[in-house]
Amino acid sequence: MGNGAKKFMYVNRRAPYGTIYALEGLEVVLIGAAFDQDVSMAFVDDGVFQLKKGQDTGESNMKNFSPTYHALGDYEVTKLYVDRESLGERGLSQDDLMELTYEDEDDDYKEKPSIRIVDRKELMKLMEEQDVILNF
Amino acid sequence: MAFEIEGKTYETDEEGYLANLSDWSPEVADFMAKEDDCDLTDNHWEVINFLREYYEEYQIAPAVRVLTKAIGKRLGKEKGNSKYLYELFPYGPAKQACKYAGLPKPTGCV
Amino acid sequence: MLHTINKSPFEKNSLGTCLRLAKPGSDILLIEDGVYSVIKGSAMESKVREATKEHTVYALGPDLKARGIEENRLIEGVKVVGYDGFVELAADNDRVQSWL
Structure with a gap:
């Protein structure tokens, strides 16, 4: 990732099968990953x-x-932020989520978790740091 | 579009990718390769089989740079580079190999 | 940052989530069905009123008009802008987040 990389955040707010948003969003992320930006998903x-x-x-x-x-880790999309409140409201906890990992090239290819549960304030701050935010 | 092997018809999209994943067989791969004047060697099969496994696991055909990296990890550095893969698949390793593997066009190929 | 919301708050919680995650001081512009959020006396009133204390809340005039919502029906503190105002907001803010 070059120094000119922009910070892109894809914000996902729809359930997977009822509408096409989730799948389209995921495809956009995978396609966008070719452009060598600093990508995260919320x-x-x-x-x-x-x-x-x-x-x-x-x-x-x-x-x-x-x-x-x-496969997101292979595409170097390694920052998946999950809103704690949304999770709790829906009766879920981290144990309900898939275990998504990536290999850290800068740390001897150690396998590390991609998902991070964040609270409101942290997510607010992350959003403010972005150059581009795309909602799905 | 479609083609025929021994009396069986195979549907494809306009770029020649197999319409139904489940139609695939090694004969289909051989047929498609011959159409491109390409003879499939063990080295080709290594990549084709790898792609099929990748699809089975992740439900997508990987983009070329993802494929290159993953091949390097699985089959060694001397194979995980564009030069090697482009020599095998001159029309683009992800696109061409995915076609022979019966997969859709790779996601993230631009 | 400019946040735009184009969904009715009675159908989707886009506005609620935006208000929860938008940094204080943000500009919030309601467009399309998003303008249904700003009718006085609606179930959204207290939320929108709260929001006007932390943010500047705008509604797009032509979209209000199209839906028959007169300006005297709006929750106090909500500002009405035209397309030119929309453009100005987009230009004045370094980034836009379009909540869907």
């Missing part, structure tokens, strides 16, 4: 449902795209 409101583990669409005839979140 999961707020129903967006936290995108990261719920154990999704299985086998009986509902839709493509289960939850495995694709595991």
